[in-house]
Amino acid sequence: MELRVSLSLLVLLLGLCEAMPFMSGVDYDIFTHEPEDTDLTTQILTANKDSEELLVEGDVAVQLQRNAVSCFFCKWKKSANGLVEVPMTISPDFSFYDRMKIEKAMLTFHEQTCVRFVPRSTEVDYLSLENGRGCHSYIGRAGGMQVVSLNRYYCVYNSIIQHELNHALGFYHEHTRADRDQYVKIHWEYIDPESKYNFNKQFGNTLGTPYEYSSVMHYGRTAFSNQNGKSAITTIPDPTVSIGQAQGLSTTDILRINKLYGCCKYACMMDAEVCMYDGC
Template structure:
């Protein structure tokens, strides 16, 4: 990597460091995470649920964090091994986008990403067909797709990593009906499953329209009319977050006991 200034996040458990470059934003994230993901995944043939989650045949993903798909905690930290596929990036700047997005978790949570060596369970970032992830820790190496020329943004990396840590989309959380209305008449036929409510653990945090995990008002619309509207303000705009919100961070810390 060649940027002018570097910092190292040294991880005492593995004696390795993620060396991340502090660089200016080199890409345009004006659409926000959810809109970017919807756009990139629109023509994907990958079987996905809720827009960008890979279904599993062996377990019910939600609430999987209660039955074994959390990443283990060692001392004060949760170490998550990672690898980056050679086909994912073509330049140091593209690689830096992924690394810098991972390091944002280090600044505000007890999650610590380390380079995968002999670890059995790890996240493997690669350039697949679209942006997608599994929900929660799986067994062995699990894929996180960040399609080149589409998904390499801080917001989308954070979004997919939050899925891998066990978090679902905001608008399908268990109490969503108190906060939004789903306008099924405007949803593209066959895409209704992306709005199915799930039994999430909300960890005592409020519904968050600013979450990087929230869909936009027009997601999966067949007629350019809203598919999701806020009950408090039908004209409220949302789903265009560029980074994790304070509530996103609080949920990570509460689920993984970062303050314990």
């Protein structure tokens, strides 16, 4: 343990933490402790209150001008080795501890899916993780440099980092699924009329997976409520089910990533537990 700490601090002192993600021998848990009661929605919406970006659903960035090679939305490309390598850069504005949290959040994708966030070399399409004004991301591969904003004072939490990266892989929020009315009730009377568009349904592919209250993509009860804490979203039939409190990717989130990118077979070979996921 002490050796791992010493190696990490040495990297910090030498200023090498920007050189390569996922440093060998690092015990990420030493640097990434965070409160268990983090409310994902409150953090994201608070961070984005003063954002100058055009956002829908609270944290989905909309690109108004796209070049000819862009599309909405594109998946990231799978390599011949079966991996989906997503080029990315991480801003030097993040502290060493911020970097550790970001890398730990990425490790879950690396360990349980075929997605790999890799340092960008000359790729045209890539993610730029930045200490921006809020927590937000585009949906899927938008083309060119696309910012994933992770304000270091509000957004560098495991659940929020994974939430925004999941947007970048192509996923919308759980509460906007086409079948959501079977699982949650939207209390329109507690939502400002100008915010109601954030609850528009997305008629996308559910990949044959069930609605998931514990998904890292599910917003909390008071999201967009204008009534001092009254619920804008209530789970049904049991109104006490927890939503918006996920600490990270759920098993269903992981399953969806592998199904969207056709990587169930690869993920199963890497982790036997993945084989037990329904449909993988």
